[in-house]
Amino acid sequence: MATKENVAIKIMKTAVAEDALQKMTREIEILHVVENQFCVSAIESCLTKDAIYIIMEFLSGGDLLDSIIKVGSYQEDDTKKIIADVSRGLAYLHQSGICHRDLKPENILFHEGQNRWKIADFGCATFFEPSDPYMSGFEGTIQYMAPELFTNSRYTQAVDIWALGVVTYVAMSGYFPWQGQTEPEIQEAICSSCNTIVFYSPEFDEVSESGMEFIRDLMEFEPGKRICSKELLKHKW
Numbered sequence: 460m461a462t463k464e465n466v467a468i469k470i471m472k473t474a475v476a477e478d479a480l481q482k483m484t485r486e487i488e489i490l491h492v493v494e495n496q497f498c499v500s501a502i503e504s505c506l507t508k509d510a511i512y513i514i515m516e517f518l519s520g521g522d523l524l525d526s527i528i529k530v531g532s533y534q535e536d537d538t539k540k541i542i543a544d545v546s547r548g549l550a551y552l553h554q555s556g557i558c559h560r561d562l563k564p565e566n567i568l569f570h571e572g573q574n575r576w577k578i579a580d581f582g583c584a585t586f587f588e589p590s591d592p593y594m595s596g597f598e599g600t601i602q603y604m605a606p607e608l609f610t611n612s613r614y615t616q617a618v619d620i621w622a623l624g625v626v627t628y629v630a631m632s633g634y635f636p637w638q639g640q641t642e643p644e645i646q647e648a649i650c651s652s653c654n655t656i657v658f659y660s661p662e663f664d665e666v667s668e669s670g671m672e673f674i675r676d677l678m679e680f681e682p683g684k685r686i687c688s689k690e691l692l693k694h695k696w
Contacts (some may be wrong), residue, residue, distance in 0.1 A: 465483045465517040467500060471650030472510050482509060482582070489557055490515070499568060499579040518577065523630065527564060529662070532633035535666050539696065542627050544576040546691035549623060551686040552578070553616050559584050560598040562622035564629060588671030592616060601642050602635050606650050607682050619681035623691075624677025631670070632662040636678075652682045669696040 471483045477673040490501035490513060516608035523541065545567055552559060559566075561583035568579045569671070583598040593613040597651065609612045628636045636656055639645040658671050661673055673696040679685040686694070 467515045467517045469513040469515065469619040470510050471482070471513070472590075473506075474509065483620040485568065485585060486581050487511065487513060489584050489586070493552070493557070495548060495551040495580070496573070497544050497575065497577055498551060499577050505625075511612070514684040515670060516570075518568040518570045518579070520571040522579075523564035523576065523626070526569070527630060527633060530691070532662060533630045535631060535670050538627060538630045539670075541630060542578050542623070543692065545578060545623060545626070546688070548578040549619055550691060552584075553619070556586050556589060557584055558587055559619050559622075560594075561600055561603075562605045562619050562626060563600050564626060565642065567626070587616060601638065601649050604649065606652070606680060609638070609646055609650055616688070618684045620677050620685050620688065620691075621682075624674050627674050629676065631666060634662075652678075652680065654678075667696070669694075672696065687689060 467552050473480065473483075475483075478542050487504050489500070490499075491504070493500045499515055501513050501515050505514075509674045520673070523563045543561075549559070559578060559581065561580065562578070566578065566580040567578050569575075570577055572573065585594055585598075592615045594615070597608065599618070599622070601655070603622040604617040605614070605624045605629065608618060625636065637648040637652075639646050654675070656675055658666065658674075663671065673694055676686045676694065
């Protein structure tokens with residue numbers, strides 16, 4: 460039955476290497492598992508001889524990166540609303556045993572009809588067992604990658620928390636907390652940060668101490684000491 464509902468369709472060619480095909484299969488599985496108002500989910504998927512088609516809800520409000528580019532940076536209260544929505548989605552994913560591994564403004568979309576932000580694009584996501592939450596694989600976008608991704612072969616869902624801290628910083632300032640033009644320079648800046656996040660003037664002059672503390676808690680260098688997803692919405696910020 461035709462519903463005249465706008466949808467988004469992701470097309471993935473199947474003529475790829477075996478590991479890429481496994482990654483696509485995992486993304487489809489995750490999209491069909493995810494059912495949360497703060498995450499984009501699949502409506503249906505279809506496999507043909509040449510491609511996999513994933514039909515998803517269509518979000519007309521654009522992504523957070525485009526929004527940041529338009530406004531330059533967000534005021535603290537507006538940032539808080541965005542991050543609260545993303546935190547709810549992230550808490551759901553982690554409780555469901557899913558680590559996103561590529562959380563960034565481009566993968567945070569706005570649903571105008573529901574007036575909320577949603578986590579999207581599970582191409583790098585993977586499942587983990589709560590009893591043994593360690594994962595492997597070098598996934599993500601370098602500016603948002605946690606230091607343990609560069610120094611350890613295994614890591615936990617805490618990498619998503621770090622990424623959310625970087626997203627929060629970028630939303631309020633319009634720039635990254637790292638200096639560096641090349642990937643090696645950015646990696647060096649991240650790995651040597653060691654709880655020394657700098658809040659530059661004038662962008663952070665009007666940001667509350669609890670707002671900056673929230674970012675510090677998310678970007679705690681030691682993953683075992685980093686705030687967990689279920690504690691995000693309890694933070695005093």
